[in-house]
Amino acid sequence: MMYLDEAARHSGLFQGSSLQAFLDWLHQEPETPPLLVDPHPDEERLQGDLVDGMPFAIIDAGGAARRAVFTVAVVNNTCDLQPGRSEFITVVPVFEFSAFEGGIRRGRRNRAAAADFLHSVKQNKVYEILYLADCPGFREGAVILLERMSAVSSNLYSTALSAGRRVASFSQNGFYYFLIRLTKYFARPETEEVQRI
Amino acid sequence: MASVRIDSPLLALGVLAGLHGAPSNTASTLEYEFDQVQPTEVTVWNWSDSTSGAGDEISRPVSLLAAANAALRSMRPMVDWERSAVDDFFLAQFE
Secondary structure (H helix, E strand, C coil): CHHHHHHHHCCCCCCCCHHHHHHHHHCCCCCCCCCEECCCCCCCCCCCCEEEEEEEEEECCCCCEEEEEEEEEECCCHHHHCCCCCCEEEEEEEEEHHHHHHHHHHHCCCHHHHHHHHHHHHCCCCCCEEEECCECCECCCEEEECCCCEEEEHHHHHHHHHCCCEEEEECHHHHHHHHHHHHHHHCCCCCCCCCCC | CCEEEECCHHHHHHHHCHHHHCCCCCHHHHHHHHHHHCCCEEEEEECCCCCCCCCEEEEECCCHHHHHHHHHHCCCCCCHHHHHHHHHHHHHCCC
16 A cells, blocks of 8 residues: 555645545545535635535526526635635535436436446546535435536625525545545646647 | 556546645646656556456556546546536526
């Protein structure tokens, strides 16, 4: 296992004893360990927190804005979530895994392919989707669609916090994992075929 | 000779996550960081091209970052029909 320790140490993400704790946690079997716990009791605004009842908007193919209300995960760094920092926060949607699973199965005739895809999601092998095996508010599992972001007013975020609509916070190791997944999806290297001027 | 072995995609992600751990966001700093830890030989398991399914071991003198990238590229990509299914599910939430 020493080679694993060495490689993880090179990441620069961990300090002190957190490296070994993360490795121990990461290699638990068979799937990704639980990532989120109850909302942090002292820190009200944390990166990655799940917040219920938040508006979410997209621009559809016709150029029209469409709105829905979801549980969301807050993407901003904790420092940027503090009051007075910005008029907006950035969020990604969270869905019950059962609803997501149902949508995937209904949309595809090939049952085996759908099952294979869902299995990959649950193993956290799909870049764009963070699977949560079990967390407060989603005891049967949930998915976070990392690539679907929306800007939401900070006032609405504050209102949600005041109303007690925080659902969960990442654990320390879960937060490391969240950062790793965000990095993987948004900052992964381009293929060698991409040539920039 | 420094040597490091990456046999887990998640561990490769951890290496890339070093971007977050750099003391500043400048490219020069990142280059410095990786220069300090660059091994002379890296062993990477290549899952995607493996005929045995267990992964082929590739040992070659590359940077740690390049090794992490190689491990990441071997992870299973999302194919078009799966992307379409996720899009359909997502759009349905706005109806």
